[in-house]
Amino acid sequence: MKLVGPWLSGYTRRVGTTLKLLNLPFEHLPYHAYQQRERVKAFSPMMRVPALELDDGQVLIDSSAIVDYLDSLVPPEQRLMPAGGPERVRALQLAGYAMACYDKLARYCDELMLRPEAYRLAHLQAGYEEQLLIGLGVLNAAHAQPWFLGPRISQADVMAVIAFQSAAVVLPHAVNNEAFPQLAALAHHAMQLPAFSSTLPDLSDLQASGLFGADANA
Numbered sequence: 599m600k601l602v603g604p605w606l607s608g609y610t611r612r613v614g615t616t617l618k619l620l621n622l623p624f625e626h627l628p629y630h631a632y633q634q635r636e637r638v639k640a641f642s643p644m645m646r647v648p649a650l651e652l653d654d655g656q657v658l659i660d661s662s663a664i665v666d667y668l669d670s671l672v673p674p675e676q677r678l679m680p681a682g683g684p685e686r687v688r689a690l691q692l693a694g695y696a697m698a699c700y701d702k703l704a705r706y707c708d709e710l711m712l713r714p715e716a717y718r719l720a721h722l723q724a725g726y727e728e729q730l731l732i733g734l735g736v737l738n739a740a741h742a743q744p745w746f747l748g749p750r751i752s753q754a755d756v757m758a759v760i761a762f763q764s765a766a767v768v769l770p771h772a773v774n775n776e777a778f779p780q781l782a783a784l785a786h787h788a789m790q791l792p793a794f795s796s797t798l799p800d801l802s803d804l805q806a807s808g809l810f811g812a813d814a815n816a
Contacts, residue, residue, distance in 0.1 A: 599624040603647030605799040608760045609661040610648040618793035689752040696757035699733035742784040
């Protein structure tokens with residue numbers, strides 16, 4: 599399999615982390631949809647990342663679809679989403695909040711860094727930041743011990759760590775270990791695993807680029 603997209607894209611990092619957690623071999627092609635459009639287009643006609651080219655040549659886009667497919671390749675006990683019951687509902691709830699946080703962060707960065715200064719809308723930035731902080735507060739209150747589902751890591755943990763670490767770079771005054779201690783502990787625990795530490799982008803590049811990007815174009 600070939601994973602297209604840079605670790606700067608949190609959703610690409612989500613897929614890469616998942617591949618590594620599931621011990622699925624892949625080749626990483628860190629092409630950026632803004633900077634290497636033709637290379638991305640060769641795999642993803644709409645120039646969306648992440649894109650995952652399967653061994654038979656088919657390509658999946660959208661990180662949620664990709665990680666769902668990857669779960670189907672491993673035994674049930676290894677999967678990162680429970681098959682059903684209360685655990686699945688909790689994982690879906692928290693993964694949803696984490697993805698919503700990352701989406702608000704991406705929109706905040708687009709407004710701040712991609713839109714010309716004269717056309718920036720301060721009320722949008724403030725609204726995105728407010729929603730982001732609310733969502734992180736929900737995740738922080740979930741008290742991962744050490745993961746949200748106790749001893750079992752799930753997609754909720756993967757996306758929450760990515761959202762928290764990315765937001766801490768862009769909004770360090772509001773998103774930090776003191777403000778969200780439970781999320782900080784979750785991220786620290788996750789970073790002990792190579793699946794997380796090996797996909798961590800250069801955080802200074804994250805801050806400078808503004809290219810967090812949702813699945814649409816990162």
